[in-house]
Amino acid sequence: LRQAGVAVQGRPRRAQAAVGADPVAEVSSAPLPEIVDQLLQVSDNEATEVLLRHVGLASGGEGSSAAGVAGVAEVLRDLGVPVPVRQLDGSGLSRENLIAPETLVGVLRAVGTSAEDSPLRAVLGGLPVAGFTGSLALRFDDVAPDAVGDVRAKTGTLTGVSSLAGVAVDRRGTPLVFALMADRIREVDTLDARAALDRAAAALAACTCS
Structure with missing residues (x-):
């Protein structure tokens, strides 16, 4: 503290927590649905890694990536x-990950x-809305108007890889x-590939395929 220029009064000493002692400070986590909502909106990779390790703690008693992956499975x-x-x-940053589209569709x-009242419902609320919120706020600006507001999806991007998974409501009101x-x-084709995914999702919202 002194090296950081903070004045220190008295001497630090070790103590045991006493019954009825006044707490100095405490921090409470946001509810899990709010955390899920935020990480989906802004693609918070650190938060998803922390949650995976909490899955490991809850399912296997170990806060590791391996235990979390087993819990997810x-x-x-x-x-x-x-x-x-x-x-x-x-x-999702490891290039060794390999997830089939069937898994993402199955989750959705x-x-x-x-x-x-299922905890799974938190995922729907957290998915960014095309042209409005989160990682899709600045996308879907060159697609059929039907998509804007009617597509909710999570982006996934690495160098050389682009993905989009979510829900579209078609012109008959059916969610897909x-x-x-x-x-x-x-x-050089990164933005073109992203735009192609947007157009494909927009086509679902514009169709009467249901």
Whole structure:
């Protein structure tokens, strides 16, 4: 503290917490649905990695990525969703991860068909809205107007990889779940690939395919 220029009065000493002692400070976490909402909106990779480790603590008593991945696989099996082919982290930043579109579609279907009081419902509220919120606020500006406001989706981007998974409401009012993935994208084509995914999602919102 002194090295940082903070005046220190008295001497620090070790003490035991006394019954009835006044707390110096305390911090409470935001409720889990709010955390999920925020991490989906802004693609907070650190938050997703921390949550994965909490899954590991809850399911296996160990706050590690490996325990978290095992816990996620267990939940997915219980929901009848195909587990990832290979998952090494919660942030999605590892290039060794391999997740099929069927897994993302399965998760979205499970969320969309869950009971109104199910914790899974937090995912729907957190998905960015095309042209309005989060990581989609500045996208969908060159697509059919039907998509704006009627597509909610999570982005996924690494160098050479772009994906979009979410829910679109078609012109008959039917919700459709989708997962779009593209890889081996040349760096010069990054924005074009992203725009192509937006157009594909917009086509679902503009269709009468239900």
